[in-house]
Amino acid sequence: MAKKVALLIVGGGPIGLACALAAQKQGIDYVVIEKGCLVNSLYRYPINMTFFSTSERLEIGGIPFVSNNAKPTRPEALEYYRRVAVSKHVNIHLFEKVETVKPAEKGYTVITDKAVYGADNIVIATGFYDIPNLLRIPGEDLPKVTHYYKDPHYYATRKVIVIGANNSAVDAALETYRKGAEVTMVVREEGIGKRVKYWVKPDIENRIKEGSIQAFFHSSLVGVREQEADILTPEGVVTIPNDFVIAATGYQPDFPFLENVGVQLSADGVREPVYNEDTMETNMPGIYLAGVVCGGMNTHVWFIENSREHADKIIRHIASKN
CATH class of the missing domain: 3.50.50.60 (FAD/NAD(P)-binding domain)
Structure with missing residues (x-):
């Protein structure tokens, strides 16, 4: 009943x-x-x-x-x-x-x-x-790809790609970088998102400027494999070594x-x-x-x-x- x-x-x-x-x-x-x-x-x-x-x-x-x-x-x-x-x-x-x-x-x-x-x-x-908003690219279903970032320690000493440039992506990039990860950001737009927390935005921009975090702007991830990933940039496709992908795509x-x-x-x-x-x-x-x-x-x-x-x-x- x-x-x-x-x-x-x-x-x-x-x-x-x-x-x-x-x-x-x-x-x-x-x-x-x-x-x-x-x-x-x-x-x-x-x-x-x-x-x-x-x-x-x-x-x-x-x-x-x-x-x-x-x-x-x-x-x-x-x-x-x-x-x-x-x-x-x-x-x-x-x-x-x-x-x-x-x-x-x-x-x-x-x-x-x-x-x-x-x-x-x-x-x-x-x-x-x-x-999550899916990337719909080859390799997205690999265990190394996640749409839910939780704890930076997990990524210590690893090569990590972070997709996106808003709050979630920026937090993931900074936190994993500070735990020893080699971080690469892949961003569709021309820069860091305007809605990023005001006390965090200068931090991420300075880390990118000094080269501590690599960033590809006007770019997108187009393929993921076990040990590498393909990034489509304005200059063409760039393949880099990769251990994990954090897709902060919303x-x-x-x-x-x-x-x-x-x-x-x-x-x-x-x-x-x-x-x-x-x-x-x-x-x-x-x-x-x-x-x-x-x-x-x-x-x-x-x-x-x-x-x-x-x-x-x-x-x-x-x-x-x-």
Whole structure:
């Protein structure tokens, strides 16, 4: 028999938790379904990552976030969101994956790999960190190629290619270089990305200028083999020795899931979901979007700090219907 709830939240990240806290405050019966661990995307961030935002801008539910420095670290964020979830007794089911959402006589039927739920309303707060933008080149499926950089020590003394020039790529390049890796950056654009953290940008540019880190601009990786890789540069193809490739090429939302649910996407390459900006409700009545999933392929538009307000918009609208 299906478990009945007024609200089912798909995704247990910071914004999914914010929706849960807002629902609690309004006395709305809810459950959060998360396919991984608590704040799974943050857990998969690089170990040494520092947020661009200050701690107060990462707060949810009005609960203070105190960090040692102005910019909190990944461990501090994990500690904060874990304490919020535990202290507020958030009703969250971890390591449970939503597989199907189907319209029902009233609301929706949600089928996971562990249970069946009946939900009057659904919030999709699934982020975009699970599906990397692939290179689609020969050798991308080799074990030496990763789209998820975690710890620099693993690459000590190795020859490493880092693809990209935004925050993730720059952090990976600097950290692995400082652990003794021989780092080569491959960048499509003419230089380091404009959105790179202001306290990091001079560091990477100076390392490139002095030759500590080699960089190929206006270039792309076109092939990978066990012990070498091919880079297409303005002067032609350059082959260099290589042990590992860190492809910091970005990620995208789970578009097939959104489409299967019935959420309409824009016809252009951005594939931005259609929703009401005042209520966050999609073209499917009772299905809402929250967080970075709202941006489609524009994954740099929404962050924790500017999408926290989605929770209040959604819960206010659900409460008004009730």
